[in-house]
Amino acid sequence: MAFFLAQFLTGLANAAALFLVASGLSLIFGVTRIVNFAHGSFYMLGAFIGITLMDILPGHVGFWGAILLTGLAVGVIGALTEMIVLRPIYRAPELFQLVATFGVILVIQDLALMIWGAEDKLGPRAPGLRGVWRIFGEPVPKYDIVLIAITPFILFALWYLITKTRLGILVRAATQDREMVGALGVNQAWLFTGVFALGSALAGLGGALQLPKGGADLLMDFNIIGEVFVVVVIGGMGSLPGAFIAAVLISVLNVFGVTYLPQSTLVLMYVVMAIVLIIRPWGILGREEAAGEHGQVGSPERPIRPYGPKGIALTSAFVLALALVPLFAEQFVLTLIVDMIVFALFAASLHFILGTGGLVSFGHAAFFGGGAYAAALLVFHTGTPMELAFLFAPLAAGLLALAIGWFCIRLSGVYFAMLTLAFSQLVWSLAFQWRDVTRGDDGLVNIWPAEWLNAPAPFYYFTLILGTGGIIFLRHVIHSPFGYALRAGRDSPRQAEAMGIDVKRVQYAAFCLAGIMAGLAGGIFVFSKGSVFPTVLEIGESFDALIVVFLGGVKTLAGGVVGAGFMTGVEDWLTRLEYWRLLLGLVIISVVILMPEGIVGTLSTLWRKIRHTDEETIR
Amino acid sequence: MTEILRVENLKKSYDGFVAVGGVSFSVKQGELKALIGPNGAGKSTCFNMLMGQLKPTEGRVFFDGKDITGHKPRDIWRKGVGRTFQITGTYQSMTVIENVQMALMSHHRRIFTIGPRAWKLYRDEAMDLLGVVAMQDQADRPCSVLAYGDLKRLELAIALCHKPRLLLMDEPTAGMAPSARIELMQLTADIVRDQGVSVLFTEHDMDVVFAHSHHIMVLNRGELIADGNATEVRNNPQVQEVYLGGGTLFKEETHA
Numbered sequence: 012m013a014f015f016l017a018q019f020l021t022g023l024a025n026a027a028a029l030f031l032v033a034s035g036l037s038l039i040f041g042v043t044r045i046v047n048f049a050h051g052s053f054y055m056l057g058a059f060i061g062i063t064l065m066d067i068l069p070g071h072v073g074f075w076g077a078i079l080l081t082g083l084a085v086g087v088i089g090a091l092t093e094m095i096v097l098r099p100i101y102r103a104p105e106l107f108q109l110v111a112t113f114g115v116i117l118v119i120q121d122l123a124l125m126i127w128g129a130e131d132k133l134g135p136r137a138p139g140l141r142g143v144w145r146i147f148g149e150p151v152p153k154y155d156i157v158l159i160a161i162t163p164f165i166l167f168a169l170w171y172l173i174t175k176t177r178l179g180i181l182v183r184a185a186t187q188d189r190e191m192v193g194a195l196g197v198n199q200a201w202l203f204t205g206v207f208a209l210g211s212a213l214a215g216l217g218g219a220l221q222l223p224k225g226g227a228d229l230l231m232d233f234n235i236i237g238e239v240f241v242v243v244v245i246g247g248m249g250s251l252p253g254a255f256i257a258a259v260l261i262s263v264l265n266v267f268g269v270t271y272l273p274q275s276t277l278v279l280m281y282v283v284m285a286i287v288l289i290i291r292p293w294g295i296l297g298r299e300e301a302a303g304e305h306g307q308v309g310s311p312e313r314p315i316r317p318y319g320p321k322g323i324a325l326t327s328a329f330v331l332a333l334a335l336v337p338l339f340a341e342q343f344v345l346t347l348i349v350d351m352i353v354f355a356l357f358a359a360s361l362h363f364i365l366g367t368g369g370l371v372s373f374g375h376a377a378f379f380g381g382g383a384y385a386a387a388l389l390v391f392h393t394g395t396p397m398e399l400a401f402l403f404a405p406l407a408a409g410l411l412a413l414a415i416g417w418f419c420i421r422l423s424g425v426y427f428a429m430l431t432l433a434f435s436q437l438v439w440s441l442a443f444q445w446r447d448v449t450r451g452d453d454g455l456v457n458i459w460p461a462e463w464l465n466a467p468a469p470f471y472y473f474t475l476i477l478g479t480g481g482i483i484f485l486r487h488v489i490h491s492p493f494g495y496a497l498r499a500g501r502d503s504p505r506q507a508e509a510m511g512i513d514v515k516r517v518q519y520a521a522f523c524l525a526g527i528m529a530g531l532a533g534g535i536f537v538f539s540k541g542s543v544f545p546t547v548l549e550i551g552e553s554f555d556a557l558i559v560v561f562l563g564g565v566k567t568l569a570g571g572v573v574g575a576g577f578m579t580g581v582e583d584w585l586t587r588l589e590y591w592r593l594l595l596g597l598v599i600i601s602v603v604i605l606m607p608e609g610i611v612g613t614l615s616t617l618w619r620k621i622r623h624t625d626e627e628t629i630r
Numbered sequence: 631m632t633e634i635l636r637v638e639n640l641k642k643s644y645d646g647f648v649a650v651g652g653v654s655f656s657v658k659q660g661e662l663k664a665l666i667g668p669n670g671a672g673k674s675t676c677f678n679m680l681m682g683q684l685k686p687t688e689g690r691v692f693f694d695g696k697d698i699t700g701h702k703p704r705d706i707w708r709k710g711v712g713r714t715f716q717i718t719g720t721y722q723s724m725t726v727i728e729n730v731q732m733a734l735m736s737h738h739r740r741i742f743t744i745g746p747r748a749w750k751l752y753r754d755e756a757m758d759l760l761g762v763v764a765m766q767d768q769a770d771r772p773c774s775v776l777a778y779g780d781l782k783r784l785e786l787a788i789a790l791c792h793k794p795r796l797l798l799m800d801e802p803t804a805g806m807a808p809s810a811r812i813e814l815m816q817l818t819a820d821i822v823r824d825q826g827v828s829v830l831f832t833e834h835d836m837d838v839v840f841a842h843s844h845h846i847m848v849l850n851r852g853e854l855i856a857d858g859n860a861t862e863v864r865n866n867p868q869v870q871e872v873y874l875g876g877g878t879l880f881k882e883e884t885h886a
Binding site for chain 1: 681683702703704707708713715719720721722723724725728731732733735736737740741742743744745746747748749751772773788791792
């Protein structure tokens, strides 16, 4: 019993930092509608800056003073980030900003590496709170008790700020109706900057506050971001008490998970999130997000048209050029192009549900990796011939999409995104921890193509045919009645339902089709590499696809494919350099700022301007 | 004339607040009937229950003799009821004619078809419908650049796609210029006459209502206080009080 209590207290103590970080993210999302992936990076910065400041400032005052100063410093960094990176792109399509914040993650990672080095840093102990107190005989660190004691005050302070002060009123008003707040004479730009600074400061505080328990390292940003999103979503987007309850729930569960069910630790919180979202689709204390509540941002999408003769000729020429590559190119070029095509198909499948369907999935890697693993498992365990195992990849991914979609499709917006993320994490942990079958992070190796394909050129053609075939098929579907129905459900679900379209069923079918195509890409991938590891199922893989779709242009048809080609090329070139993350981050941020409609979108707008054609000439 | 829509004791309440309290009426084949009433009278709530967007607390709705109470909007649409919304809900990323084609594809049950190119399907049929609302010259413009009045006409064309026997129009002329209002309602009246469609619509513009409707119902605070032709409704003392003046009816509500 005493042990139980001690465990519970540890969980509560862990919740303090988590709640701080999560409430910051929740505030930022509520007001600016930005899904800020870089929030974990501000937390990491908080930890590193905290250590540096604590070294300089001695004693009690120094320790607590350093924590407060850290909050201030990270708040300033957050404000600068908002002004430089995000302010230029508020008019871009919804969720476009998350790509920019992803660039910020990469930049901060390398900057932290430059400044503080690659080694993990141990956090200093809090002066006067080094030992333990015994509670019913069980040792509980003094610092934990102090954290538990201050958390309610933090909650109260934030609650007071939001409900009782003028700033709080503005923030809540902006959460409900940004335009109205602007019309009432509030300077939106500064309100956004202020909120972003406050949110970042909270993340920084969280990072500094957890130092005596955890220290600082370069993986902190990614390690916490998943947890933070889970907390915000479980609590309900924009609800502080919700975030608090969820932070406690997740932290306590994690502590008990480590003790009683160690193999569950990787997925426990995602399982909890999935259950909460299935029962309460808007989190514990969240409210329903009405469709289209936040309005269309940016210019409306232009009506789509299949390529005319010129477009078909150009595309055919391009594919033909690709077909000629093996005649003169070296093997590494072929490998690079295979990677590009695989990634382009994967991105196109995500683009299909994201662009055409308006369904933002944060867990699309589940189908790519799922397909790869399905084929690899068959080959590895049963020695199934490649031809058959390969077919199994899209099939298994489709079945997986059928199962996952059944739960996810009833949600919408960010909640849909988070539930897909939760399920993809489940699949990932299965691959990671079910060692008997998947061999964990040793991966499945020796998954080579059949004899007749097992050479660079034949496999290249195999990829070219299936990859371009898949992409063309998806494009064809977009132009078909089914694709139109999918777009109708995105543009106006109410109108679509009122003309006999079962919007959810259309979306479900599209989700499954996207899963199948991602699985196809995964199938090609596994046989091109000869192996598969759990990394193909990681969050990072899903986000890569998301980023290239946005970079290419969500509101264009070629966006996903072009973005994937661009990204694979740039990455291949940059990763040879030492601080490639910094450069890649800067490239992403520049593209985002210079081309707010994505590469394809901005180029075609430019093209129309040059030719002086406007909306009237569609056909 | 036969009854196309019959509503029996339709009621909607939210935690004790009665939005619509036991309304009964019917709409006959080929009739153009108006449902009027001050803001907050329960008109839109009533419409949303007829079309399935809201589930009634009590009461029944019969379309063509069949019970459609609580059915989903898309099922009610399939049975032959069309609807236009108070705030238009067209597909912004499609052209004008594609909006109509979309409805036709749904009507012909081609939603899950992936073979043909959508913009080639039912184009002639869609063009005919655009002709009915005089929108043919704008067929290939993006929907997102249309003027508001044109959007309203487009919505009407969309609603006619499946040859509905009953059309529900929620404030069809709201937000339009006065001359355009008369035009749109004249158009609606023509459609009723030519195609034998029945129309039930809500409206605030009394000129529009009295100029075109065959029958008028007046809803006030969730209760039906009149149901008759223009003269009967005009002379109804209760209606006069609501619209012209005792003023007392609204005084009690000022605290809300």
